[in-house]
Amino acid sequence: MKRVTPLWVALITASACAATSLCANAGTSTVLATSFDCARASAAIEKLICRTPQLKQMDIELTRLYRLALTDDHSVPRPDKVEIEQRFWVDARNRCSAEAEPKACTIRSYAERAHQLRQGSVIARTKDPSRRTDGPVAFRCTGLNALIAVTYFNVEPRVVYLKWANTSATLVQVPNDSATQFNGKDYRGSYSFLQNGSDALFQIPGSGQMSCTVEPVG
Secondary structure, three states: OOOOOOHHHHOOOOHHHHHHOEEEEOOEEEEOOOOOOHHHOOOHHHHHHHHOHHHHHHHHHHHHHHHHHHOOOOOOOOHHHHHHHHHHHHHHHHHHHHOOOHHHHHHHHHHHHHHHHHHHOOHHHOOOOOOOEEEEEEEEEOOOOOOEEEEEEOOOOOEEEEEEOOEEEEEEEEOOOOOEEEEEEEOOEEEEEEEEOOEEEEEOOOOOOEEEEEOOOO
16 A cells, blocks of 8 residues: 655645745755746736735745744644644635635635744744744733734735634835834724734724733743
């Protein structure tokens, strides 16, 4: 019987490339590519990703995080479960093509998955200079009993994923000359996250602005 090598084992060798987003091959350097071949893209979401620079950058970064998580024996969940979760995630991401706003759905999908991978793996959180994600960082806000976990996707435009209690929101950066501002909306209403250093103002549907401060580590 032919032995099938699990995907997470096969990708461990490639993780060294993913850690730097550069791979040496016959004396040349190749930038880490998307998780699929854009020249052969057939699914509607894959085509959307390939023609949207922001989504293409998010896919490349998520591929890097995923490969790193596969090398982390202490990741939560373990690497074999990370692989299974990734397969389910790809299926869910592809279903964004049936949504009213496929691009917004796909951005949310990548932001949430990046948060999960970074939260579960110390190796995925290494400060690689080529990384396009940071966090999660904890913010404590007046009026909220739970801390907000914030993960940043440093693409163009930037995306931030916020999770607290059983709620989450994905926001996109908008122009602001005095601070870093992210806006977004879902079926509940509109959100805004206005950050200036370690302080922020956060607004959720049905609430006024809440003052937030980064929670010290340790």
